[in-house]
Amino acid sequence: MTADLPDVFEGRHFIDGKWRDGRETFERVSPSHAVVVSRSAKGGVAEAEAAIEAARRAFDSGVWSRASGKDRATILLKVAELIEADVDRIALQETLESGKPITQARGEVSGAADLWRYAASLARSTHGDSHNTLGDDMLGVVLKEPIGVVSIITPWNFPFWILSQKLPFALAAGCTVVVKPSEVTPSSTVMMGELLEQAGLPAGVCNIVLGFGDPVGSLMSTHDAVDMVTFTGSTAVGKAITKASAGTLKKVALELGGKNAQVIFPDANLDDAADAVVFGAYFNVGQCCNSSSRLIVHADIAQDFVARVVALSRDVVFGDPLNPDTQVGAIVTPEHNSKIDGHVRDAVAAGAKIELGGGYLDVPGLGRQFYQPTVVSGVTPDMEIAGHEVFGPVLSVLEFNTLDEAVTLTNGTSYGLSAGVWSENVHTCLAFARRAEAGTVWTNTWMDGFPELAFGGVKQSGQGREIGRYGFDEFLEVKSVVMRVGRTRPSWVRSRVA
Numbered sequence: 001m002t003a004d005l006p007d008v009f010e011g012r013h014f015i016d017g018k019w020r021d022g023r024e025t026f027e028r029v030s031p032s033h034a035v036v037v038s039r040s041a042k043g044g045v046a047e048a049e050a051a052i053e054a055a056r057r058a059f060d061s062g063v064w065s066r067a068s069g070k071d072r073a074t075i076l077l078k079v080a081e082l083i084e085a086d087v088d089r090i091a092l093q094e095t096l097e098s099g100k101p102i103t104q105a106r107g108e109v110s111g112a113a114d115l116w117r118y119a120a121s122l123a124r125s126t127h128g129d130s131h132n133t134l135g136d137d138m139l140g141v142v143l144k145e146p147i148g149v150v151s152i153i154t155p156w157n158f159p160f161w162i163l164s165q166k167l168p169f170a171l172a173a174g175c176t177v178v179v180k181p182s183e184v185t186p187s188s189t190v191m192m193g194e195l196l197e198q199a200g201l202p203a204g205v206c207n208i209v210l211g212f213g214d215p216v217g218s219l220m221s222t223h224d225a226v227d228m229v230t231f232t233g234s235t236a237v238g239k240a241i242t243k244a245s246a247g248t249l250k251k252v253a254l255e256l257g258g259k260n261a262q263v264i265f266p267d268a269n270l271d272d273a274a275d276a277v278v279f280g281a282y283f284n285v286g287q288c289c290n291s292s293s294r295l296i297v298h299a300d301i302a303q304d305f306v307a308r309v310v311a312l313s314r315d316v317v318f319g320d321p322l323n324p325d326t327q328v329g330a331i332v333t334p335e336h337n338s339k340i341d342g343h344v345r346d347a348v349a350a351g352a353k354i355e356l357g358g359g360y361l362d363v364p365g366l367g368r369q370f371y372q373p374t375v376v377s378g379v380t381p382d383m384e385i386a387g388h389e390v391f392g393p394v395l396s397v398l399e400f401n402t403l404d405e406a407v408t409l410t411n412g413t414s415y416g417l418s419a420g421v422w423s424e425n426v427h428t429c430l431a432f433a434r435r436a437e438a439g440t441v442w443t444n445t446w447m448d449g450f451p452e453l454a455f456g457g458v459k460q461s462g463q464g465r466e467i468g469r470y471g472f473d474e475f476l477e478v479k480s481v482v483m484r485v486g487r488t489r490p491s492w493v494r495s496r497v498a
Contacts, residue, residue: 017203058204099330148227258417
């Protein structure tokens with residue numbers, strides 16, 4: 001099974017425009033093929049300090065922060081071209097490290113190029129405001145300036161995509177950055193560093209340090225020379241970063257967990273809705289902050305609709321992530337696989353019913369680090385599985401009778417990342433969309449996204465926004481410049497003496 005796998009990827013730090021080996025290394029064993037697929041330099045305090053200092057020097061020098069929008073955009077557009085030319089190599093490594101299906105990895109990497117192109121357009125079009133109504137002798141100008149040095153900390157589930165939701169927008173704004181990818185999936189970020197070097201990004205503008213949250217991520221969150229931290233990951237770690245960064249009052253942007261619901265009304269197109277529910281539950285093996293892990297379905301159609309979902313789920317292709325036909329691949333670690341199963345077992349013990357799946361899956365030649373597509377019905381709001389982020393291919397089914405009840409169930413978690421509603425009645429969709437406590441609400445679709453539209457959550461799903469103009473603005477500070485025209489300012493001292 002391993003004959004056609006590439007050589008072990010050797011990952012190094014990228015600091016101040018130079019590639020650096022580590023005194024120590026760590027390895028990643030593929031969750032789907034049980035072989036070492038990457039060996040990475042293990043960073044510590046020294047490497048993190050060096051990267052932050054390089055970013056600070058680069059920012060203060062003005063080599064990037066004071067470059068024209070045209071010059072920034074030119075490099076970002078070049079990176080987009082390089083990404084598209086290197087999709088297969090990056091996607092293969094990401095699949096081997098994460099266990100996600102190769103077709104989904106290719107879509108993630110190729111789609112990221114569009115984020116870089118959109119960020120390039122913002123680099124050239126951003127502007128402040130002017131105020132010429134302050135009086136004949138006054139002119140006010142509002143400037144938008146880069147916030148400074150940004151620490152970017154990314155997760156393992158979409159390492160290349162989520163990096164591209166942050167990095168090009170920070171660069172477009174004129175910031176310099178230090179990036180720490182997850183130790184589970186570090187290699188695609190290193191590959192990004194290679195592309196940045198090829199594109200001609202000045203030394204020190206983007207620095208990459210490989211390693212673990214302690215000490216690398218911790219220092220990136222607390223260092224005096226860092227002006228902002230942007231993090232995607234678990235809510236627990238997001239809270240820890242917020243607490244750790246409070247001592248320096250740096251800006252913190254967080255994209256955290258979700259327990260997202262698709263709400264199905266009786267008048268919906270049930271075939272389309274069922275397919276979207278299956279997609280939302282199992283895409284990226286369910287290891288997705290936007291996973292629609294809750295199905296909230298009207299009681300009048302619940303039995304029929306669940307049967308549709310179960311039937312479609314049986315047709316989902318799971319197995320070897322390197323098979324282009326595979327839709328559900330491997331779980332990222334054995335520990336996480338066990339945690340997923342624990343949630344399902346607890347739900348059954350609490351009175352829920354397994355309609356499909358509910359256990360580990362042995363894939364011939366690949367082992368047991370897989371989990372069956374699972375549908376759990378009879379879930380009530382008081383059950384842990386109704387509100388806890390399972391982060392696996394597990395769908396929980398709840399029922400409702402009225403719009404008010406559907407909204408209450410949707411909002412009845414500590415999360416607020418996304419939600420969806422299915423109905424042919426536009427009034428139903430709009431009423432739900434306005435009342436749902438979520439950063440994104442989809443109507444009659446799921447997980448359609450565009451670089452122009454901001455992404456982020458409310459409540460414990462995070463703070464701040466990514467992508468779109470709102471996400472770009474996260475990396476900018478606003479400065480007011482107040483100018484007096486001519487020598488017309490009245491004298492404070494002389495007028496008092498007179």
